[in-house]
Amino acid sequence: MKISVRNLEPTKVRLTITVDNDEFEPYLDEARxxxxxxxxxxxxxxxxxxxKIIDQRIGFSTVAGEAVNSGVPDLYSKxxxxxxxxxxAQPQIDIKDIPESSKGDTKLKFTAEVEVRPQFDLPDIEGMEIEVAKPEVTDEDVNKRLDNLRQRFGTLVSIDRPAQTGDFASIDLEAVIDGESVDSQQGVSYELGSQTMxxxxxxxxxxxxxxxxxxxxxxLEAGEHAGEKAQIKVKVNSVKAEExxxxxxxxxxxxxxxxxxxELKSDVRKQCERDAEGRQATDARDAFIAKLQEGIDIPVPKGVKSSMVEDQLKNANKGSEAATDDEKSEIEKNVEKELRDxxxxxxxxxxxxxxxxxxxxxxxxASIAQQYGMDPSAFINAIVQNGQLGSAVxxxxxxxxxxAGMRAVTFKDTDGNVLDLSNFLGQDEAEAVEESESVQAASAAAAVADEIAHSDSSKQSQEED
Known part of the structure; x- marks a missing residue:
């Protein structure tokens, strides 16, 4: 097999692949x-x-066509x-030549244009030291957690005063456009200051x-008039404060x-300290990845970036036309960082x-499925059927x-003390897979779970309709 590579962009190439007949023959035999x-x-x-009978009765061109369909993906991977x-990303395949007969001189030839990971050299991590900020737990941290706990046991009581931030109001809403009511809701409970409507x-x-x-x-943010300006009439039915x-x-x-x-405060402080250690491990992860990229220029594949940006805009219920320049810029910045990482x-x-x-x-x-309350076997089967197994791997x-890289690096706090991150990094490969949930990979599998759940919900809605 003869392979030539032409660089189209820093992250895009065109492969021209010419396959010798003897190398293509096994694919022809399998097709027969x-x-x-x-x-x-x-x-x-x-x-x-x-x-030979298949070639005569069915035609060599049909056999060659089947062999191309099954063989080109394998030959491309090789x-x-x-x-x-x-x-x-997925390649753009263009078949140039196909053998016309088993005895002919014409060889299978095709091109594949694909975005690829750019070439770059990682630094040597042997002996690498990385400084991570020392986690601190303040009385304010403890008090915030205690306040959150108090809110779980709080009660709402009616009050005879004007509403203010933090109060809960029962309200009626009506949206009017050009003098016509286009939407209305009654008895909506809303927390002032939450900015959720x-x-x-x-x-x-x-x-x-x-x-x-x-x-x-x-x-208006939803419905057939989403994005349109409207006069919003709001009436307060009652006001309650949290006690x-x-x-x-x-x-x-x-x-x-x-x-x-x-005793409760002491326990809450210990919880805060454990959370602070977790944040420090996350900071160590981020610092490690940043250290690996230090001084390296890593171009981002344009097509992959564009696709990811569009997906994130859709997930935010905004198309590229509806999103503001600031929103697009922020998403593009995040996508570029994610791709480089x-x-x-x-x-x-x-x-x-x-x-x-x-x-x-x-x-x-299986661990991701459990977090989402899904049957592990069903989730794994869905991953396979959706073609996401390779992404999970x-x-x-x-x-x-x-x-493994982080275990080979020395992390120190700002006082020069060596950090023990073994609770988060694990001691062996088996533990590493478990810790991957809290460190990096869970987000991707969780996204797959969201996609599958959304897909199932859409199918159910269609069936009901």
Whole structure:
């Protein structure tokens, strides 16, 4: 097989692949076998028709066409491996020549244009030291967690005063465009200051008392008039404030297994410290990836970036036309970082000679399924059927490579103390796969779970319709 490579862009190549006839012959034989299983030829049993007879009865061109369909993907993969290219997207295949007969001189020739991972050299991680900020737990952190706990035991009580931030109001809403009511809702419970509904609603409600109403201009965010300006009429039916329990020993006994408030505070501080250690491990991960990229110019594949940006805009329920320039810029920035991180971790996994076993992937996907309350077997089958297994393997490989690399690096806090991150990095490969959930790969599999759940929901809606 003759392979020539032409660089079209820093991250895009065109492979021209010419296949010798003897190398293409196994694919022709396999095509003849498959065709022989489907046709009836007098004097021969199905599946036992000689290849020469298949060529005569069915036609060599048909056999060659089947062989091309099955062989080109395999030959393309072999060409990538031989040239040590790492594809980032699906290729554009163009068949140039196909053998016209088993004895002819014409060879199979095709081109493949594909975006690939650019070439770059990772730094030597042997002896590498990385500084990570020291986690601190303040009294404010403890008090915030205690306040959150108090809110779980809080009650709403009616109040006879104007509404303010933090209050809960029962409201009626009506949207009017050109004097015509286009939407309305009654008895909606809304927390002032949460900014979870229409822009301008918080400002309109602030200072209103039960029974009062007002009108403001807002942009509708859903329905057939989404994106249109409307006059929003809002009426306050009632206002309630959250009443929190006193922070004392009685509360500690009601909200926990502890008898005193001091015991509860001590436990909450320990929880904060564990969370701080987790944040430090995350900071160490980010610092490690940033260190690997230090001083390296890594171009991003344009097509892959564009596709990812469009997907994220869709996930945010915004098309490229509806999104603002700032929103597009922010998404593009995040996508570029994500792609560079992925490419660096792929290269690191190769450098660390990481191997991903079937049990690694199975355990990883099963853990994600459990987080989403899905049956592990059904989830894994869905991953396979959706063609996402390769992505899962790649994500686990990235995580194992990253964790192996981080275990080879020395992390220190700002005081120069060596950090022990073994609780987060694991001690061996098996633990590394488990830790990958909290470090890197879970986000990708979770995205797959979201996609599958969304797909199932859409199918169910269509069936109901």
């Amino acid at each position: 076998k498959e065709i022989g299983k489907q046709v009836n030829v007098p004097g021969f049993r199905k599946g036992h028709v000689p290849g 060409a990538l491996a031989e040239k040590e290219l790492h594809a980032m 229409l822009d301008g609603l918080d400002e309109a409600l602030d200072g209103l008392s039960s029974g009062e109403e007002t009108t403001f201009e807002g942009t 929190l329990p006193d922070l004392d020993d009685d509360f500690a006994q009601e909200a926990s297994e502890f008898d005193t408030l001091e 992925q490419m660096v971790l792929d290269a690191l996994a190769e450098k660390m000679q990481v191997e991903v076993s079937q049990i690694d992937v199975t355990n990883f996907l 790649q994500e686990v490989g990235r995580s194992k490579g990253m964790l």
